[in-house]
Amino acid sequence: MRNLKICFLILGICLISYQFVSAQTDHPADIMCTSYAVYECGSISDCSQISIEDTNIPSKFVVDFEELTVSAAEETGRDEASSIMNFVNLQDRWILQGMENSKGWSMLITKETGQMSLTVSGDQQGIVLFGSCTQ
Numbered sequence: 001m002r003n004l005k006i007c008f009l010i011l012g013i014c015l016i017s018y019q020f021v022s023a024q025t026d027h028p029a030d031i032m033c034t035s036y037a038v039y040e041c042g043s044i045s046d047c048s049q050i051s052i053e054d055t056n057i058p059s060k061f062v063v064d065f066e067e068l069t070v071s072a073a074e075e076t077g078r079d080e081a082s083s084i085m086n087f088v089n090l091q092d093r094w095i096l097q098g099m100e101n102s103k104g105w106s107m108l109i110t111k112e113t114g115q116m117s118l119t120v121s122g123d124q125q126g127i128v129l130f131g132s133c134t135q
Contacts, residue, residue, distance in 0.1 A: 033133040
């Protein structure tokens with residue numbers, strides 16, 4: 001009887017562990033993001049709104065949570081991708097971070113609304129994009 005109790009205890013621990021690991025590795029479907037406002041900030045100047053064309057950032061991009069990449073959307077005509085180096089799946093938002101062309105980037109997407117903010121940091125310069133994402 002004691003061995004049976006130990007077996008059930010071990011089985012219960014395994015099931016709880018499996019559910020925890022499974023919840024940590026679940027990922028959403030790919031999402032499409034579109035920028036609607038872009039700002040550039042310098043170390044000695046205020047931020048000013050600029051056009052997305054003034055940056056080297058696609059106006060539309062796809063976040064692939066399975067492959068952990070952010071890629072230019074097909075309709076932009078650009079064939080570029082950036083690896084997601086850090087991905088955090090919180091209850092109400094996703095936080096993604098990476099690096100491209102010696103610049104660091106960080107993106108936050110609110111799950112409920114799809115609102116997105118993306119920052120790109122370079123030498124004495126920062127770019128902030130606001131937009132929305134849909135599945």
